[in-house]
Amino acid sequence: MKTTIKELKNFLFLWSTQALSSLGSSMTSFALGLWLYEKTGSALQTALLNICTFAPYVLVSIFAGALSDRWNKKKVMLVCDVLAACASVTILILLKKDLLVPWHIYLLNILSGLMNTVQQPAGDVAMTLITPKKHFQRTSGMRSFSNSLVTILHPVIATAFYAFGGMDAVLFFDLSTFLVAFLVLLFGIKIPNIEKSEEKENISVFRAAGEGISYLKKTPLIFTLIAYMAGINFIASMFEAVIPAYVLPKTGGNEQILGVVTSMAGIGTLLGSLFVTASGKPKNRLAVIYLSMLFSMSIEYFIFAFGKEPWLWYLGQFVGWFPVPFMGANLDVILRTTIPTEMQGRVYSCRNTLQYFMIPIGYFLGGFFVDNVFEPMMALQAENSLMSVLFGFGKGSGAAIVALICGILGTLWCGLFGKLLHRYEFKDE
Numbered sequence: 001m002k003t004t005i006k007e008l009k010n011f012l013f014l015w016s017t018q019a020l021s022s023l024g025s026s027m028t029s030f031a032l033g034l035w036l037y038e039k040t041g042s043a044l045q046t047a048l049l050n051i052c053t054f055a056p057y058v059l060v061s062i063f064a065g066a067l068s069d070r071w072n073k074k075k076v077m078l079v080c081d082v083l084a085a086c087a088s089v090t091i092l093i094l095l096k097k098d099l100l101v102p103w104h105i106y107l108l109n110i111l112s113g114l115m116n117t118v119q120q121p122a123g124d125v126a127m128t129l130i131t132p133k134k135h136f137q138r139t140s141g142m143r144s145f146s147n148s149l150v151t152i153l154h155p156v157i158a159t160a161f162y163a164f165g166g167m168d169a170v171l172f173f174d175l176s177t178f179l180v181a182f183l184v185l186l187f188g189i190k191i192p193n194i195e196k197s198e199e200k201e202n203i204s205v206f207r208a209a210g211e212g213i214s215y216l217k218k219t220p221l222i223f224t225l226i227a228y229m230a231g232i233n234f235i236a237s238m239f240e241a242v243i244p245a246y247v248l249p250k251t252g253g254n255e256q257i258l259g260v261v262t263s264m265a266g267i268g269t270l271l272g273s274l275f276v277t278a279s280g281k282p283k284n285r286l287a288v289i290y291l292s293m294l295f296s297m298s299i300e301y302f303i304f305a306f307g308k309e310p311w312l313w314y315l316g317q318f319v320g321w322f323p324v325p326f327m328g329a330n331l332d333v334i335l336r337t338t339i340p341t342e343m344q345g346r347v348y349s350c351r352n353t354l355q356y357f358m359i360p361i362g363y364f365l366g367g368f369f370v371d372n373v374f375e376p377m378m379a380l381q382a383e384n385s386l387m388s389v390l391f392g393f394g395k396g397s398g399a400a401i402v403a404l405i406c407g408i409l410g411t412l413w414c415g416l417f418g419k420l421l422h423r424y425e426f427k428d429e
Helices: 002-007 009-040 043-070 073-096 102-129 133-188 198-202 205-218 220-250 255-278 285-306 310-321 324-338 341-356 358-379 386-391 397-421
Strands: none
Touching: 002 009, 009 043, 009 073, 009 102, 009 133, 009 220, 009 255, 043 102, 043 220, 043 341, 043 358, 073 102, 073 133, 102 341, 133 255, 133 324, 205 220, 205 341, 220 255, 220 285, 220 324, 220 341, 220 358, 220 397, 255 310, 255 324, 285 310, 285 324, 285 386, 285 397, 324 341, 358 386, 358 397, 386 397
16 A cells, blocks of 8 residues: 555645645636526526637647647646636636626636646646556546545535635635645646657647547547547536526525535546446446446436436436446546557547537537527426426426437437447457
8 A cells, every 4th residue: 555655646646736726616617607697597608608618629629739748748737727827816806896797707718728728638648657557547536536526515615605705705715726736736746758759849730730630540449439428528518508507497596406416416426436446447448438328328317307306306416427437437548558658648639629529519509409499498388288297397497308308319329339339349458
């Protein structure tokens, strides 16, 4: 045990402080969503927050990874953290002067998303560089564990801070966690550099990005997995856009229940992460990847579509998110062991572009269908009609229909790619 801790010392410092900073950032995002829904009452305008965050992944991620491969990983992470913190400071100033309006938040979310786009491939490679290969599955489970803790804690803490201190309190906490993570990374973490030949050092960003695309063309297994995850992300983001418009109207605007619903996703992920961290190598990593998501999407979304009590929503979130770490850990192992370390930055950035480009579309369509199609349709239904009996009566019932559509799409998508992945074989070294 002592040997393991010694081998993972740098990882543990980086992992824990970055997770703390992620908690602060997630609290800010959640509180901004509450603030915006209170101001507008629109699922689409609230979903635009996430659209603005993910749009940079689509637009520049493919080049961000190529730049990350050329630049010092530690410096990239530090600069991106500082600029993202500047966005939070700007929101705080606008709030204090009572000048904050939705378009300010959208613009600053684009800046934060751009920084995440550049930072993520650098951070992924940094984790690879400071982690011995034999600990890849364990550390992947630990990262999933911390992500789930953030998911559990951020809505509860953000709701408490928001209720007693408003957005100011949430933003101050966010900036405090940034400062801790920044100082630890600056003074306490040493990230090895990857040796590159002079030829690799001098190639253009466009050529470097092209090499990431070429690698995917030559590696159909990785490309298939990325395509599969693009569909998963599309369906999941549609559903995520539905949740506030589903829960808040059905509970009379109860922010605490929305916080618990979000936290239950984290609790499910947390327990799943513990199982992944403690478990051994599965016989078939590919089967775990698609079966875990088939189980998740075929249960959670249907529970939300037809469940009318909060305890059912809690159960649905838990059951839906428990399998996610199994998918994530096995996908992570396949990517890390298949893609050469010196190529990971540019390949991961190509993955981000291809895998995440459906997320903004999913958020937009989820919010659009709720606001403009199914809520107006359900407003015309009588209280004793079949549609009202199935999905509820009043605002929020249209969101339930979108949840059902997500469940059908998710089940079909996982079944389709389950058949495709049977064509491939992956063997651990």
